[in-house]
Each structure stands twice: as C-alpha cells, then as structure tokens.
Amino acid sequence: MDNQVKLTALSSKGGCGCKIGPADLSQVLKNLPTPTMDPNLLVGLDTSDDAGVYKLTDDIAMVQTLDFFTPIVDNPYDFGQVAAANAISDVYAMGGKPLTALNIVAFPIATLDKNILSEILRGAGDKLKEANVTLVGGHSIDDKEPKFGLAVTGIVHPDKVRTNAGAKPGDKLILTKPIGVGIMTTSLKNGLLSDEEVKRVTSVMTTLNETAAEVMENFNVHATTDVTGFGLLGHSSEMAIGSQVGITIYNDQVPVLPRVRELAESGSMPGGTKNNYKHVEDVVVFPEEMDSIDRHILCDAVTSGGLLISVSDEEANQLLAELQAKGVEANMIGEVTEENKGKITVL
Known part of the structure; x- marks a missing residue:
C-alpha cells in the first residue's frame, strides 16, 4: 500500500465527512409526499430519529439505518473502523441490538492502490466483530472520490424502543x-x-x-x-x-x-x-x-x-x-x- 497517500486530501469536501446540512435537507424533503402509514412502522421520518423501526412480531421489531462518508482520517484501517462504529451507533441509540451489516463502497479503483480499500474493509470488519455484527454483503461502485459506510440492521422489543421524542421535564x-x-x-x-x-x-x-x-x-x-x-x-x-x-x-x-x-x-x-x-x-x-x-x-x-x-x-x-x-x-x-x-x- 502507498503509505504516502493522504485519504483526507482525496475528498472534494475537504475530508470532513459532513452530512447535507439540516436546513438544506428540510428543503429537499418538505415537498415530498407523506409516505403511506403502515401500523407496523414504529419509528419513521416524522421525528428525525436515528433509525427506522419496523414491527415484525409482538416481540421483535427491526431497526434499520445506514451511513457513509468521505475519509476523515488518513489511515485506511482507522477509516473503516470509524465508519463501522458510526453506522452501528444508530441501532444502539434506538435501544436495539445490531445484528447484520452491508458495506457501501465508492472507490477510484484504477488510480488508488487496491490495498487501501482492503485495509478500509479490514478495519470495518474488525469493528463489526467487536460489536458481534455479521457482515452479509455489500455493494461497490467505481468513483473518483472514495466513500465508505454501512447499512446496519438490528432488533429491539417493540415496547423497548428508545427514540429522541420521549424526554420528560425534570430529566x-x-x-x-x-x-x-x-x-x-x-x-x-x-x-x-x-x-x-x-x-x-x-x-x-x-x-x-x-x-x-x-x-x-x-x-x-x-x-x-x-x-x-x-x-x-x-x-x-x-x-x-x-x-x-x-x-x-x-x-x-x-x-x-x-x-x-x-x-x-x-x-x-x-x-x-x-x-x-x-x-x-x-x-x-x-x-x-x-x-x-x-x-x-x-x-x-x-x-x-x-x-x-x-x-x-x-x-x-x-x-x-x-x-x-x-x-x-x-x-x-x-x-x-x-x-x-x-x-x-x-x-
């Protein structure tokens, strides 16, 4: 691997990994039709929560989330670890247990050393193992700017879902x-x-x-x-x-x-x-x-x-x-x- 490559320098956004800002995102979403309400959808778009929660049975609900971004550190292994920890976090925030993950990869495969991507994936894989999360696959595209993240699925009891909408005065x-x-x-x-x-x-x-x-x-x-x-x-x-x-x-x-x-x-x-x-x-x-x-x-x-x-x-x-x-x-x-x-x- 070419250790001289600075991953953060490859991002047109300066390597900050920032999301689309909340004000811009609100403008994008406000004119979209309201999704059809499904009684099994326990947490959706309405509260700007960390993940979606869908009830499967009286005892099990599925927690779904995804996150990806451009490099914010230069070490490829560390970048993979950060991306995995970041994506998994949404499931923890909802009170859930993460179970499976899918890799999301964009990488300039013709211009960057392939070992860099291998190290990113190795870092993510080690962090998934630490969290007892099973990698079940992923998707990759050839892109001029490297990006990496994961889609994560977990479970939670429908009665034990934690959202950002339950805070009480005095807490x-x-x-x-x-x-x-x-x-x-x-x-x-x-x-x-x-x-x-x-x-x-x-x-x-x-x-x-x-x-x-x-x-x-x-x-x-x-x-x-x-x-x-x-x-x-x-x-x-x-x-x-x-x-x-x-x-x-x-x-x-x-x-x-x-x-x-x-x-x-x-x-x-x-x-x-x-x-x-x-x-x-x-x-x-x-x-x-x-x-x-x-x-x-x-x-x-x-x-x-x-x-x-x-x-x-x-x-x-x-x-x-x-x-x-x-x-x-x-x-x-x-x-x-x-x-x-x-x-x-x-x-």
Missing part, C-alpha cells in the same frame, strides 16, 4: 463522548494535529457506544439520540421538538476535546459546523457573553459521537457513575424543562 441529560470531532478532523487534513492528537480523536470515533447502551438498559431512560453530523445542539433541538420540551445545556459541563477552541480560532471550522449553527441559531438562546467560537463548538459536526441520554432525575447520578465506572467518557451536561418547548437555552 437530566448525559453525553457519553466529548465533542469537537469535526474541528479536529478538519485540522488533521490541514496538518495541524500532532500524532497524539490524531490518536485521541481517532480513539473517540472508533469507540463503540455498545457499553453505554448496555449500561443504560437498567435505568429509566426516556429518550436517546447519538450526536453526529448535526452537532450537539442540532440533535438536542430534534429531541426538544420531538418531545415537546425545553432543553438547558450547561456549557461549562460539556466535554470538549483538547485544543478545539484554539484550532477553531485558527480557521479549522468545517462547513457542516457553520451550517449547523445557522440552522439552530433561531431556536437557541446563548449567553450574551458567549462568543461565536464557543457557540460554533456546541454545533460542531461530529462523526461517530456519543449518546445523548435523557434520564429521570432520580436515577441520573447513578447512571452517570456506572457509565464512568465502565470507562465511558460520560458527563451530565443539562436538563429537560417544561418551559420553552422546542427551544434550547445555553447557560
């Missing part, structure tokens, strides 16, 4: 991974990260949310979502709107990767992060003293981020303690309110 909010990933990976492309910083952000992205999902199974969790492309405030906004509640975020309690503010000030701000900020600025009340950089960090476009968990106040401290005891980088970052329905207040 506490727990986040299980630090934010700032988008700014860090953009900085990686620009050659601004040390080897240790690359290892740190890669470790965050390749860590499965499996442990967090298993721990919260024993608690009175009302809503979950995973924090990914739309950023912490974007996904919090979806939870607030879907649950018809207000959300308060305590900025000083939100975990942020080291040097993120410094890098953002230097100009390493992904386009997805800027789009996220524009999308939520009308539904978020920021402190007057909070500058633009800190506001954007809360909107940073994350890849393979943590779970945002809305849990009853009575059980929040115990859940937090058990998550941390299991090695999860969990922090209590906010609460759910009766006031300001569909809005977010940052303190």
Whole structure:
C-alpha cells in the first residue's frame, strides 16, 4: 500500500465527512409526499430519529439505518473502523441490538492502490466483530472520490424502543463522548494535529457506544439520540421538538476535546459546523457573553459521537457513575424543562 497517500486530501469536501446540512435537507424533503402509514412502522421520518423501526412480531421489531462518508482520517484501517462504529451507533441509540451489516463502497479503483480499500474493509470488519455484527454483503461502485459506510440492521422489543421524542421535564441529560470531532478532523487534513492528537480523536470515533447502551438498559431512560453530523445542539433541538420540551445545556459541563477552541480560532471550522449553527441559531438562546467560537463548538459536526441520554432525575447520578465506572467518557451536561418547548437555552 502507498503509505504516502493522504485519504483526507482525496475528498472534494475537504475530508470532513459532513452530512447535507439540516436546513438544506428540510428543503429537499418538505415537498415530498407523506409516505403511506403502515401500523407496523414504529419509528419513521416524522421525528428525525436515528433509525427506522419496523414491527415484525409482538416481540421483535427491526431497526434499520445506514451511513457513509468521505475519509476523515488518513489511515485506511482507522477509516473503516470509524465508519463501522458510526453506522452501528444508530441501532444502539434506538435501544436495539445490531445484528447484520452491508458495506457501501465508492472507490477510484484504477488510480488508488487496491490495498487501501482492503485495509478500509479490514478495519470495518474488525469493528463489526467487536460489536458481534455479521457482515452479509455489500455493494461497490467505481468513483473518483472514495466513500465508505454501512447499512446496519438490528432488533429491539417493540415496547423497548428508545427514540429522541420521549424526554420528560425534570430529566437530566448525559453525553457519553466529548465533542469537537469535526474541528479536529478538519485540522488533521490541514496538518495541524500532532500524532497524539490524531490518536485521541481517532480513539473517540472508533469507540463503540455498545457499553453505554448496555449500561443504560437498567435505568429509566426516556429518550436517546447519538450526536453526529448535526452537532450537539442540532440533535438536542430534534429531541426538544420531538418531545415537546425545553432543553438547558450547561456549557461549562460539556466535554470538549483538547485544543478545539484554539484550532477553531485558527480557521479549522468545517462547513457542516457553520451550517449547523445557522440552522439552530433561531431556536437557541446563548449567553450574551458567549462568543461565536464557543457557540460554533456546541454545533460542531461530529462523526461517530456519543449518546445523548435523557434520564429521570432520580436515577441520573447513578447512571452517570456506572457509565464512568465502565470507562465511558460520560458527563451530565443539562436538563429537560417544561418551559420553552422546542427551544434550547445555553447557560
């Protein structure tokens, strides 16, 4: 394999792996006809949730999701691991158990060393094994820009589906991974990260949310979502709107990767992060003293981020303690309110 190839440099989007922004996506979807309602569709398009859930029997529902993006790290094996962890996460967020996966591959097969693709697939395969997910196939196309991801299917009991629409006033909010990933990976492309910083952000992205999902199974969790492309405030906004509640975020309690503010000030701000900020600025009340950089960090476009968990106040401290005891980088970052329905207040 040609070790001199920088995968992130092969992306026309700068290697950020960003989704289409929430505002643009809303414009695309708003004129489409409403899908025919099937009583077995438990979770569909209406709540902007992480995955679809379809009831098969009284005891089994199927969870379906997919995700793919351009390279956000240069090491092909790591890229495969990140992509797999990111795709699987949606099933965990829904309270489900991932079972099978399909690879989605776009690759310039005539111009890039084929061993690069082999390493991407090997990385994904190892992460699937870690999650006890069976690879059942995939599809590939020859494309000038490499892209990779997976479609993942899982199962959940129909009565135990967790969505982003169940948060209740009085709940506490727990986040299980630090934010700032988008700014860090953009900085990686620009050659601004040390080897240790690359290892740190890669470790965050390749860590499965499996442990967090298993721990919260024993608690009175009302809503979950995973924090990914739309950023912490974007996904919090979806939870607030879907649950018809207000959300308060305590900025000083939100975990942020080291040097993120410094890098953002230097100009390493992904386009997805800027789009996220524009999308939520009308539904978020920021402190007057909070500058633009800190506001954007809360909107940073994350890849393979943590779970945002809305849990009853009575059980929040115990859940937090058990998550941390299991090695999860969990922090209590906010609460759910009766006031300001569909809005977010940052303190």
